[in-house]
Amino acid sequence: MTARRPRAVVVGAGIAGLATALRLHRAGWEALVIERTPSRRSGGYAVTFAGPGYDAAERMGILPELAERHITPDRMDYVRPDGRTRFSVPGPTVRAMVGDRSLNILRGDIEDVLYRAVTTRAADTVRIRFGTTIAGVRQDPDGVDVTLQDGTVERADLLVGADGLHSTTRRLVVGPEDDLRLDLxxxxxxxxxxxxxxxxxxxxxxxxxxxxxxxxxxxxxxxxxxxxxxxxxxxxxxxxxxxxxxxxxxxxxxxxxxxxxxxxxxxxxxxxxFDTVSQMVLDRWSRGRVVLLGDAAWCVTLFAGYGSSLAVAGADALGAALERHPADLATALREWEAEIRPEAERKQKLGRQVKGLYAPADRFGLWVRDLPLRLASFRPVSALLQRRLQLTS
Ligand SMILES: Cc1cc2nc3c(=O)[nH]c(=O)nc-3n(C[C@H](O)[C@H](O)[C@H](O)COP(=O)(O)OP(=O)(O)OC[C@H]3O[C@@H](n4cnc5c(N)ncnc54)[C@H](O)[C@@H]3O)c2cc1C
Incomplete structure (x- = not known):
């Protein structure tokens, strides 16, 4: 007789949810992903994908597909209101500035790569249902019952709330968003x-x-x-x-x-x-058999430029923790949070520190923000940065 595979319900088919489903498959789990939108989103904005998420993507075997979607601008122009160029940074210099273990990629393309991986490599254990949402959660010592919008009840060993900044899972299990959201x-x-x-x-x-x-x-x-x-x-x-x-x-x-x-x-x-730039501040990311992951849990914001990376790294670390403790969910979730929280909190802090640079409130702030870019636009600095890239790649 073969042992029953543990089962998860994952709410949200964004980067965090799809990466979780893919990683749970490798850990020997079955997963049902439920997504509110009627079909997959595409496009979105360009993100820098680097750091622990890049390393995790490599471990999960999706890096080559992600690298195929990498986009480098031929040039970055900083313009005046009348359209004249203030200064330009050449594409190879931009590439050198972001480093070699880093991708510039559309959020929708990361989701697309993950979706393809889930629906091919993990098709036997992962199911995705679009156009539905979570309506209720009830936990008992042996499992969690997740009620969907149509009244269906899905029994699982773990519920993963990967439903973004305005997470319904978080509201149902932890409390109202207004008590947990820090607006920047x-x-x-x-x-x-x-x-x-x-x-x-x-x-x-x-x-x-x-x-x-x-x-x-x-x-x-x-x-x-x-x-x-x-x-x-x-x-x-x-x-x-x-x-x-x-x-x-x-x-x-x-x-x-x-x-x-x-x-x-x-x-x-x-x-x-269209959304607010906000962080989530929670003292714990799990409650019993429910865990929050990605923007639903921490949302470091675009100011930190790390949310997609942390979503993939968080999913990979969750899978690894469940592999280490197949019969002890509480320990797995505790170890997982201890691993991810320091980096998420560092990036949240960075996000709060640099928020003033994004759209500076005055001319001086703008000058300070642009200084490194202006320097990079000078030919000798640009050449130096590009040489550095050639040395490291
Ligand atoms: C403008 C911008 C620029 C950014 N730049 C960077 C960057 O340079 N580098 C970087 O690493 N990160 C960047 N980020 C952050 C990164 O995009 C996010 O952190 C990441 O996409 C979060 O993924 P997620 O899956 O946790 O959440 P989301 O992307 O919000 O996905 C949540 C999913 O859950 C679904 N959902 C929501 N509610 C429900 C529900 N009730 N039931 C079912 N499904 C539901 C949604 O439809 C969605 O599919 C940027 C973000 C923005 C906004």
Missing amino acids: NHMAGVFTLDRLPDGVEPGVTASLTDTGRTLAVVSLGADRAVAFFGYRTDRPMAELADGPQVALPRAYGDLGWVAPQVLDQLTRAESVY
Whole structure:
């Protein structure tokens, strides 16, 4: 007689949820992933994928597929409101600055690589259900019952809440989001452009930072581009409630440069990412048989530039801890948290420290922020950085 495989319900098919499902498969678990959206998301914003997540992706065997999706801009242009270039950093210098064990990749492409891996390599043990969500959780000493929106009850040994910053799993198991969320008083908005604005060259990432707000256009070739908005606000939840169609034109209507063209495309954008820049502050990430992972647990924010990395590293460490303690979930979860928490807290702290640099509140702050980039744009510094890359790769 073969032993029953332990079973997990994973809420959310983002980076954290899919990486968890893939890693649990390797640890000998079965998993049901439930995702609220009716189908997979694509695109999203470009992220730097480095550090422990990069190492974990290598261990999980998905690094070659991720590396295929790597994008390096031909050039990064920093522009003025009238469109003139303040300074430019050449693509090879950008590559040298981010280092060789690091990828610049669309969030949707990380999810796509994970999804393909789950649905091919782990197809025998992982099932994904789209268009449903979690409605209730009840734990007993032997398991956890997860009630889905349609009333179905899924029995499992472990429930993983990988449902992002506004996690329902966390609300059901830990408490209201407002008690746990630390707002960093910025908003971020991203959407895919159906045409490259006039004035932005194909292959170039161009950005304009005015006091308190940044607009960037990331060209992904001749006909694909992403617009990114990041701005300060004292009332993030009110901005969120207003939504991108109201809040972004209000914040960027007078910016100049390509803002009018980009805002014009906003009105017909199919899907817009728009959210507060907030961290989650929880004293513990698990309660009995329920564990939170990824943005649902820590959300280090885009300021730290590490959330996707920590999501994959967290999933890998969870799988490893469950392998070490197959019959002792409490010990596995305790060891897992002890391993991940110091790095997550370091990155949260970094996020809080650098938040002022993202969209500096005054001209001096902007000058300080741009100094390293300006230096990198000088030919001798640029050549030095590029030589360093050749030496390390
Ligand atoms: C603009 C921006 C730039 C960033 N840059 C970087 C970077 O450079 N480097 C980096 O490492 N990280 C970066 N990050 C952070 C990184 O993108 C996130 O940390 C990471 O994507 C989090 O993944 P996640 O799976 O935990 O959460 P999410 O991506 O939020 O995924 C959650 C999933 O759960 C689903 N879901 C939500 N609620 C429910 C529910 N109730 N039921 C079922 N499903 C549900 C959602 O639809 C989604 O599919 C950036 C983030 C932003 C916003």
